Amino acid sequence: MITAVRKSIEEIIACVSPYDRILLVGCNECVSVCSVGGRKEVALLSSALHMHFLKQGKTMDIREMTLERQCDPEYVEELVNYMDGADAVLSMACGCGVQTIAARYREKPVFPAVNTTFMGASERQGVWSERCQGCGDCVLGITGGICPIARCSKRLMNGPCGGSTKGKCEIDANIDCAWQLIWDRLKALGLEKRIEDIMEAKDWRTSRDGGPRTITREDLAS
Amino acid sequence: MTDAFEPEIVAFCCHYCAYTAADMAGSKRISYPPNVKIIRVPCTGKVDAIHIMRAFEKGADGVYVAGCLEGDCHFKTGNIRAAHRVRRVQALLEEIGMEGGRVEMITMSAGMGERFAQTAREFTEKIRALGPSPIRDAIRQSGRRAAG
Amino acid sequence: MNAALLLADQGHRVYLVEREARLGGIAATVRTTLEGDDVGRYMSDLVETVQSHQKIQVLTQAIIVDHKGMPGRFTTGIQTGPRMHYMQVEHGVTILATGALANRPAQYLLGEDDRVLTQLDMDAKIEDDPESIRSMKQVVMIQCVGSREPGNPNCSRICCQSAIKNALRMKALNPDMQIYVLNRDIRTYGFQEDYYREARKQGVQFIRYEPDRRPAVRALENGLVVDAYDDILGCRLEISADAVVLSTGLIADDETTEDLSMLFHVPRSDDSYFLEDHIKLRPTDMSVRGFFLAGTAHAPKSIRESIAHGQSAAGRAMTMLAKHWINLGAAVARVDGAKCAACLICVRACPYNVPFINAEGYSEIDPAKCHGCGICAADCPARAIQLMQYEDDQILAKLDGLFERMN
Numbered sequence: 001m002i003t004a005v006r007k008s009i010e011e012i013i014a015c016v017s018p019y020d021r022i023l024l025v026g027c028n029e030c031v032s033v034c035s036v037g038g039r040k041e042v043a044l045l046s047s048a049l050h051m052h053f054l055k056q057g058k059t060m061d062i063r064e065m066t067l068e069r070q071c072d073p074e075y076v077e078e079l080v081n082y083m084d085g086a087d088a089v090l091s092m093a094c095g096c097g098v099q100t101i102a103a104r105y106r107e108k109p110v111f112p113a114v115n116t117t118f119m120g121a122s123e124r125q126g127v128w129s130e131r132c133q134g135c136g137d138c139v140l141g142i143t144g145g146i147c148p149i150a151r152c153s154k155r156l157m158n159g160p161c162g163g164s165t166k167g168k169c170e171i172d173a174n175i176d177c178a179w180q181l182i183w184d185r186l187k188a189l190g191l192e193k194r195i196e197d198i199m200e201a202k203d204w205r206t207s208r209d210g211g212p213r214t215i216t217r218e219d220l221a222s
Numbered sequence: 223m224t225d226a227f228e229p230e231i232v233a234f235c236c237h238y239c240a241y242t243a244a245d246m247a248g249s250k251r252i253s254y255p256p257n258v259k260i261i262r263v264p265c266t267g268k269v270d271a272i273h274i275m276r277a278f279e280k281g282a283d284g285v286y287v288a289g290c291l292e293g294d295c296h297f298k299t300g301n302i303r304a305a306h307r308v309r310r311v312q313a314l315l316e317e318i319g320m321e322g323g324r325v326e327m328i329t330m331s332a333g334m335g336e337r338f339a340q341t342a343r344e345f346t347e348k349i350r351a352l353g354p355s356p357i358r359d360a361i362r363q364s365g366r367r368a369a370g
Numbered sequence: 371m372n373a374a375l376l377l378a379d380q381g382h383r384v385y386l387v388e389r390e391a392r393l394g395g396i397a398a399t400v401r402t403t404l405e406g407d408d409v410g411r412y413m414s415d416l417v418e419t420v421q422s423h424q425k426i427q428v429l430t431q432a433i434i435v436d437h438k439g440m441p442g443r444f445t446t447g448i449q450t451g452p453r454m455h456y457m458q459v460e461h462g463v464t465i466l467a468t469g470a471l472a473n474r475p476a477q478y479l480l481g482e483d484d485r486v487l488t489q490l491d492m493d494a495k496i497e498d499d500p501e502s503i504r505s506m507k508q509v510v511m512i513q514c515v516g517s518r519e520p521g522n523p524n525c526s527r528i529c530c531q532s533a534i535k536n537a538l539r540m541k542a543l544n545p546d547m548q549i550y551v552l553n554r555d556i557r558t559y560g561f562q563e564d565y566y567r568e569a570r571k572q573g574v575q576f577i578r579y580e581p582d583r584r585p586a587v588r589a590l591e592n593g594l595v596v597d598a599y600d601d602i603l604g605c606r607l608e609i610s611a612d613a614v615v616l617s618t619g620l621i622a623d624d625e626t627t628e629d630l631s632m633l634f635h636v637p638r639s640d641d642s643y644f645l646e647d648h649i650k651l652r653p654t655d656m657s658v659r660g661f662f663l664a665g666t667a668h669a670p671k672s673i674r675e676s677i678a679h680g681q682s683a684a685g686r687a688m689t690m691l692a693k694h695w696i697n698l699g700a701a702v703a704r705v706d707g708a709k710c711a712a713c714l715i716c717v718r719a720c721p722y723n724v725p726f727i728n729a730e731g732y733s734e735i736d737p738a739k740c741h742g743c744g745i746c747a748a749d750c751p752a753r754a755i756q757l758m759q760y761e762d763d764q765i766l767a768k769l770d771g772l773f774e775r776m777n
């Protein structure tokens with residue numbers, strides 16, 4: 001899942017204050033699940049903005065909408081009838097959603113209300129952690145199901161580094177050392193020997209280093 | 223406007239503790255300020271951050287959520303959830319330049335009629351000292367502009 | 371016991387959970403009432419009837435250890451007997467009749483000098499040792515000891531009548547005895563007033579004192595001396611006495627009501643009694659459905675009043691037990707599947723683990739299991755849950771109503 005955190009209200013205000021009519025759009029998927037951009041957060045932000053502008057003597061016209069998924073053009077199309085009534089769009093979806101709106105409604109300024117943060121998993125209610133960096137060539141099969149790219153601070157592929165202390169990472173003692181986790185897990189699986197296999201230099205072209213990526217499924221694409 | 227400031231306060235009271243305590247205050251003839259307007263909820267856990275925000279948007283000068291003592295919630299954890307939400311709204315109000323203290327979480331048991339009245343008085347005085355909510359003034363002014 | 375008997379007589383199975391090894395409570399130590407009822411005989415008959423009743427199971431030396439369920443279907447865990455055997459009982463209603471404690475504050479030399487007794491002690495003494503009463507010349511009674519003061523602000527209701535009861539019985543044994551009742555005011559309400567008048571007629575002296583000028587008791591070799599200030603005459607009195615009888619009342623059983631209120635999630639009053647749902651409209655029901663109150667667990671009462679309260683509890687309980695199904699009200703949470711993002715927040719937040727993600731991929735709440743707290747509704751990030759009867763629209767409409775006049 002994609003996780004995000006809300007931008008400061010101050011930053012959001014700075015973006016939208018030149019306008020009088022705002023279309024505030026949430027997304028009912030990832031950002032709802034991490035409680036940052038669903039219907040509830042849309043209503044809260046709308047209320048806060050409304051009050052802020054009232055204090056300035058300005059009645060801001062804010063329309064609240066929450067789409068099933070902001071990263072699909074069909075859903076984004078649902079906004080078409082509301083665009084005329086808006087001077088700008090404020091999106092509470094991740095960057096994918098913001099860009100899908102921007103691509104469809106070229107004449108409207110679109111602002112993000114959240115900072116898209118990482119691809120992660122929820123550990124428990126209210127806690128999410130980074131788990132994957134989308135490298136395009138997954139190594140989890142070799143590393144016992146723990147990603148050294150997303151979870152090792154230095155992205156070491158043949159770790160650990162010398163700073164691994166009592167299972168914690170030298171960069172931040174609150175973080176588990178990914179290579180300690182990998183070692184523990186391999187041991188539990190009876191695959192300790194694996195740790196000695198040298199992983200070859202990773203071909204990062206499958207990752208962002210090869211430029212923006214596109215997936216085209218010939219069987220589906222028309 | 224020259225009339226003295228009388229705060230408008232909304233109290234979300236849970237059925238099992240705070241609302242009963244308010245009843246108790248009534249049957250014991252303990253008076254509390256008429257500024258406090260009660261909205262009954264089954265549990266403070268039902269009080270949504272949005273409800274608190276909307277109360278301010280409509281012109282409340284202060285809002286408090288009154289529930290059972292910690293550990294005494296009829297629904298186990300409702301008051302703890304409510305306390306978290308109150309803290310969240312406090313932060314949100316501060317982000318838009320309002321005093322976080324305009325919203326508060328208060329706990330009491332059902333028998334504490336005196337405490338209900340006491341906290342109602344204290345909260346009213348606290349809000350009186352903070353002065354009218356800027357929103358309330360703005361609503362009045364925009365209303366007057368629209369009318370005039 | 372009275373509530374148990376009434377319900378059992380109507381065919382309902384009753385579990386009577388008693389902490390002590392025997393039934394009877396405080397009333398088992400009271401000998402007679404003001405009206406002259408033989409409490410001892412009444413109690414032994416009652417205990418006998420209860421214990422031999424087919425539909426009543428008496429559990430003695432029993433402690434409540436856990437409790438769950440909903441009105442009409444509670445399950446309570448009880449440890450009982452000397453071996454603390456654990457058992458679970460299923461029941462539709464719960465009646466709390468755990469009583470109160472006889473107050474015994476260390477005032478006026480109580481516990482230091484054995485010529486200072488409580489009305490309960492005197493009650494027994496009159497019956498067990500009438501000779502000693504016949505030999506007394508002067509007796510002083512002090513009212514409101516440990517009641518109507520900080521810490522126990524209640525009037526205990528029973529002490530005035532106990533005093534008059536004992537005064538009349540002493541007079542009957544020893545008509546020449548002088549009895550002084552130092553009081554703040556005499557609260558013999560209802561027909562008890564007749565006994566008060568009778569006591570006056572027989573020469574019992576009633577002297578008022580103010581709480582800021584309390585009497586004091588001094589112990590001398592050959593008797594006790596009570597110093598008092600007569601408010602009406604405006605002078606100090608010194609009364610010698612063969613015995614001083616303190617009208618100590620009832621005090622809430624703080625420990626018991628605290629434990630049980632935690633277990634059952636029921637409210638207590640400021641002074642640690644169990645709290646009724648409404649002082650006038652629902653004096654026997656508790657705010658939690660399926661819970662009823664009987665006797666002094668609720669507030670100080672006389673035996674007659676406790677029995678009446680027990681009968682009332684049985685009556686109220688019958689209104690639930692007589693039905694084949696109970697309408698628990700519609701205050702339950704409902705999910706709009708079209709809005710649900712299947713985020714699991716409600717699943718994790720519900721204190722009773724009710725919501726689950728169904729086969730269609732959205733959250734579902736079983737209305738029969740939902741307790742109606744609304745926690746899930748307030749936490750749902752998709753605003754997909756509404757608590758019936760407390761919907762967002764209703765709350766916002768209330769807010770609108772409140773601020774209408776201003777805006």
Ligand SMILES: Cc1cc2nc3c(=O)[nH]c(=O)nc-3n(C[C@H](O)[C@H](O)[C@H](O)COP(=O)(O)OP(=O)(O)OC[C@H]3O[C@@H](n4cnc5c(N)ncnc54)[C@H](O)[C@@H]3O)c2cc1C
Binds near residue numbers: 396432433468472535
């Ligand atoms: C000093 C004194 C004098 C009195 N004199 C008079 C009088 O003259 N005339 C009169 O009419 N009334 C008198 N009363 C009042 C009378 O005693 C009460 O009204 C009556 O006993 C109340 O009955 P009850 O069943 O409510 O409580 P109780 O008699 O207190 O019985 C409560 C029962 O619950 C049990 N219990 C408590 N906690 C638990 C638990 N957690 N689990 C299981 N069981 C538990 C107790 O062991 C007890 O058996 C007097 C009271 C006092 C204290």
Ligand code: SF4
Binds near residue numbers: 029070093097
């Ligand atoms: S727009 Fe972003 S948050 Fe919404 S579904 Fe797509 S990826 Fe998830």
Ligand code: SF4
Binds near residue numbers: 140
């Ligand atoms: S190896 Fe690559 S694809 Fe696999 S989890 Fe790590 S970053 Fe994601």
Ligand code: SF4
Binds near residue numbers: 169
């Ligand atoms: S301590 Fe572990 S997680 Fe941290 S940089 Fe070194 S190998 Fe990576």
Ligand code: SF4
Binds near residue numbers: 713716
């Ligand atoms: S909290 Fe709301 S969105 Fe999440 S699973 Fe429950 S009903 Fe669905």
Ligand code: SF4
Binds near residue numbers: 702735757
């Ligand atoms: S209302 Fe309360 S009990 Fe019912 S499902 Fe929601 S959280 Fe659970």
